Amino acid sequence: MKSAVVYYSYSGNTHRVAQLIIDLLKNKGEEATPIRIRPLKEETSFIMQCREAFLGKKPELYRTLLDLKDFDRVIIGSPVWAFKPAPAINSYLNECSSLEGKTAILFVTYGSGAGKDKALQVMKKGLEAKGARVQAMTSLQQAESAKECRDQISKLL
Numbered sequence: 321m322k323s324a325v326v327y328y329s330y331s332g333n334t335h336r337v338a339q340l341i342i343d344l345l346k347n348k349g350e351e352a353t354p355i356r357i358r359p360l361k362e363e364t365s366f367i368m369q370c371r372e373a374f375l376g377k378k379p380e381l382y383r384t385l386l387d388l389k390d391f392d393r394v395i396i397g398s399p400v401w402a403f404k405p406a407p408a409i410n411s412y413l414n415e416c417s418s419l420e421g422k423t424a425i426l427f428v429t430y431g432s433g434a435g436k437d438k439a440l441q442v443m444k445k446g447l448e449a450k451g452a453r454v455q456a457m458t459s460l461q462q463a464e465s466a467k468e469c470r471d472q473i474s475k476l477l
C-alpha cells in the first residue's frame with residue numbers, strides 16, 4: 321500500500337500529526353510520501369486567514385506533486401480555519417490528478433472544535449468530486465498528546 325500524506329500546516333500541529341501518520345505507516349512496512357503544501361503568498365493575519373478560508377479561496381501553491389496516480393491511498397490533513405479547511409487544501413483538491421479508484425483518509429486539527437465536522441465535510445466533498453472513496457475521517461485537538469494522537473490515528477490505518 322502506497323500512501324500520499326498531503327497536508328497544510330501553518331503553526332505545526334497538523335505537521336506533527338502528519339509525521340505521526342508517516343511513522344505509523346512505515347512501522348507497518350508501508351510506503352508513505354509526505355506532500356506538504358504551501359500557498360505562494362502566505363496570509364499571516366488571523367482575520368485574513370479566516371476570511372480566505374471562510375470564502376473557500378484557492379490560492380496559488382508553491383510547486384508541488386499534483387500527480388497522485390502512483391499512490392493507492394491519499395491521506396489529507398488540514399487545520400480548521402473559520403469552520404473550513406485552510407485555503408491551500410482547496411487549491412490542492414482542485415488541481416491534483418483524478419483520484420478515481422483510490423481511497424482517502426481525512427484529518428483536521430483544531431482549537432475550540434467549532435466547525436471541525438463542517439471542515440471535514442468540505443474536504444470529503446472535494447475528494448469525492450475527484451473520484452476518491454473516503455474511508456475514514458477524524459479530528460484531533462491541538463493539545464492532544466502524541467500518544468492520544470497515535471491511538472486515534474492507528475485505528476484508521
Ligand SMILES: Cc1cc2nc3c(=O)[nH]c(=O)nc-3n(C[C@H](O)[C@H](O)[C@H](O)COP(=O)(O)O)c2cc1C
Pocket residue numbers: 328329330331332333334335366367369370398399400401402403404429430431432433434435436461462
Ligand atoms: C485563522 C485561524 C482560524 C481558526 N479557526 C478555527 C475554528 O474555526 N475552529 C477551531 O476549532 N479552531 C480554529 N483554529 C485553530 C486551529 O485549527 C488549530 O490551532 C490547528 O491545530 C492549527 O494547525 P496548524 O498548527 O497545523 O496550523 C483557527 C486557527 C487559525 C490560525
